Amino acid sequence: MKDVRRQGTSSRINSPLLLVLLTVMFSVRVVAAVPDPVLQWIDIMNTTVLAGGTNPLATTRVVALVSGSMFDAVNGIDPRFAPLHVTTEAPASASQRAAAVQAAFVMLVKLYPAQSGALKAQRDASIAAIAAQESAASVTAGVQWGQRVASAFWGWRLSDGLSPEPPPFRGVESLAGTPAAVGAWRPTPPFNASGAAPQFASMTPWVIIRPSQFRLPPPLALSSAEYLADYNEVRTMGVFDGSGRSSDQSELALFWAGNTPLYWNRIALQIAAARSLTLSQNAHLFALMNVAIADAGIACWDSKYRYVFWRPITAIRDPGSVNSDAAWIPWLPGTPAHPEYPSGHSTVSGAAAFILSQKFGDSTAFTVTSDVRPGTRSFPSFSAAVAEIADARVFGGIHYRTSCVRGNLLGQSVGHYVLVHAMR
DSSP: HHHHHHHOTOOOOHHHHHHHHHHHHHHHHHHHHOOOOHHHHHHHHHHHHHTTTOHHHHHHHHHHHHHHHHHHHHHHHHHSOOSSOOOOOOTSSHHHHHHHHHHHHHHHHHHHHHGGGHHHHHHHHHHHHTTSSSOOOHHHHHHHHHHHHHHHHHHHHHHSSSSSOOOBTTTTTGTTSSSGTTOOOOOOTTTTTBBSSSGGGOOOOOOSOOTTTOOOOOOTTSSHHHHHHHHHHHHHHHHHHSSSHHHHHHHHHTTSSOOHHHHHHHHHHHHHHHTTHHHHHHHHHHHHHHHHHHHHHHHHHHHHHOOOOHHHHHHHHHHTTTTTTTTOOOOSSSSOOSSOOOOOHHHHHHHHHHHHHHHOOSOOOOEEEEESSSSSEESHHHHHHHHHHHHHHTTTTTTOOOHHHHHHHHHHHHHHHHHHEEOO
């Protein structure tokens, strides 16, 4: 070793052992330079979802399809966990990285055929980078296996109840102005759209036994002191003009008014990269989180369409409500078109935060970006982010506080069940 150092890097290396060690070290550096395909394609998934204009509820299904198929593709080659769906044995020589890329690519093309050209270009670039480091036979076997897994996943979820779409849901619209309509949901201004995707309330879950497994108790009674406190809070803090909000409270309501599952995928991407997780660990993390997100969405919709509770804009404008205001407008532009209880954002976020806190500890600091507002927001923990999300929905004028608190608990219950029963 002394002679080698004195001669410099251009000198001939005579030690066979040193040559082997340097070769191994160089190979490790080259492989590490190739992006982790799970992280790479989760990021591509996020971009594809946004380009496709997918709503947050539909996105819960998309993220589970993509990350679930990537997990079974990676795990099937070198099993470290129980599979999510595909139990067929994979070729042992297949490339895990190529399998992950192909599984994600196939699923995204099925979901977003209009973006197939851009997706194929990204797929080809990913495979080319892997082919520069792995044998052609291994890459080919990995691509074929990823294709099989994604096709199996797609076939599995085709019968999950997403289609056919049910008739438009209008709630108690026909009973508006009568005692029977008090407390019940109907389309809200300014768009007066039908209730979104009522079929999600009875969709086949991914892991939980049935949509109603963790069904929440009924919303607060309209005569209760707790409801009156919730009502007064959103009436004063969620109004468009003349609220008690600070400028930051107004901003955070806007910041979080984007595609909920994508916020959490961006958060998980940041943390996974910082922790330098392995390919297998990343595949497991994102599948676990996104399947929990998908089942949380189904469980949330079960409670929404079971109780069909009215939105703040309907309650506050109702002549029979305390301090009613027929001209009241929420801070967020347009109340989401589905029943109020519980909060979908809080439910999905509760599930995602639960999985991440179990993996990394609740006191994990991170920043997050929004797909609808500039800048970032920073948090010392996952629970702090979930608490701010509850504020965002109340200050936005679209949810009552209790709906957010209970939604978070519902998401945690779903997340815990998925963690205990899936991909062990």
